Amino acid sequence: MSGSPKYKRVLLKVSGEALMGDGQYGIDVATVDRIADEVKDALAQGSEVCMVIGGGNIFRGLTGAADGMDRSSADYMGMLATIMNALAMQNGLERKGVQTRVLSAIPMTSVCEPYIRRRAMRHMEKGRVVIFAAGTGNPFFTTDTAAALRAAEMNCDALMKGTNVDGVYSADPKTDPSATRFDRLSYMDVLSKDLKVMDASAVSLSRENGIPIIVFSIQASGAFTQVLQGKGACTLVEDVQA
Numbered sequence: 001m002s003g004s005p006k007y008k009r010v011l012l013k014v015s016g017e018a019l020m021g022d023g024q025y026g027i028d029v030a031t032v033d034r035i036a037d038e039v040k041d042a043l044a045q046g047s048e049v050c051m052v053i054g055g056g057n058i059f060r061g062l063t064g065a066a067d068g069m070d071r072s073s074a075d076y077m078g079m080l081a082t083i084m085n086a087l088a089m090q091n092g093l094e095r096k097g098v099q100t101r102v103l104s105a106i107p108m109t110s111v112c113e114p115y116i117r118r119r120a121m122r123h124m125e126k127g128r129v130v131i132f133a134a135g136t137g138n139p140f141f142t143t144d145t146a147a148a149l150r151a152a153e154m155n156c157d158a159l160m161k162g163t164n165v166d167g168v169y170s171a172d173p174k175t176d177p178s179a180t181r182f183d184r185l186s187y188m189d190v191l192s193k194d195l196k197v198m199d200a201s202a203v204s205l206s207r208e209n210g211i212p213i214i215v216f217s218i219q220a221s222g223a224f225t226q227v228l229q230g231k232g233a234c235t236l237v238e239d240v241q242a
Contacts, residue, residue, distance in 0.1 A: 006230035007157040009048040009124065012039065013147035014162045016057035016085055018218050026057060027088045036092035038224040039129060043098065047228050050120070050130040050154055052147040053089060055081030061139070075139035079106055082143060086133035087111065099128040105137030117153050124154065144202035152209040159211050160227065161198065162218025167235035168197050181233070186240040197237060212238040
């Protein structure tokens with residue numbers, strides 16, 4: 001693996017939709033395997049990786065609430081969906097020889113470990129990939145916020161958000177051909193312009209803890225290792241130095 005990582009310890013946030021592949025629902029095993037390859041390559045170049053995976057490919061709490069469900073119940077269902085995705089990713093990584101642990105904010109000891117910060121830190125120190133499941137364990141908080149929280153708790157150097165596009169754009173590049181990609185943004189740019197990078201609480205939490213957010217395409221082969229080296233197409237969100 002050429003190059004050494006600019007970011008030693010990172011949290012990779014992947015949306016549940018990214019696991020669907022070309023499908024409309026559920027988990028595409030080939031896509032899980034491809035993301036697992038990206039993580040394995042990152043470990044090989046010397047980075048430590050932990051992960052948060054959304055649940056939108058199975059159930060989205062906000063959608064359920066909009067359809068008339070109690071918001072808390074709908075959010076708990078969404079948290080359970082993230083556990084299913086975490087177990088799928090754990091399976092994909094371990095098939096490739098990568099030791100992985102799933103730690104859930106909702107205790108579910110038959111299938112994964114409960115989230116204990118010191119235990120998670122120890123797993124990472126031993127070179128294991130740690131997947132944080134069930135969000136923060138609380139309704140009304142997104143997996144974006146959970147990712148920002150866990151990145152702070154794990155003392156991560158950066159929060160990597162793997163999306164379907166190679167950064168943050170001025171408009172949706174799929175519908176607006178004139179949309180331009182931002183190379184760098186400040187946290188306040190994201191908040192004041194209401195750019196759909198992550199929700200406001202996740203951006204604020206990252207800002208308070210000085211953790212840069214890097215948005216890149218998880219669909220592009222090799223993109224994860226490139227952004228870990230400070231290269232490749234992405235958008236870097238951090239405090240702009242005067």
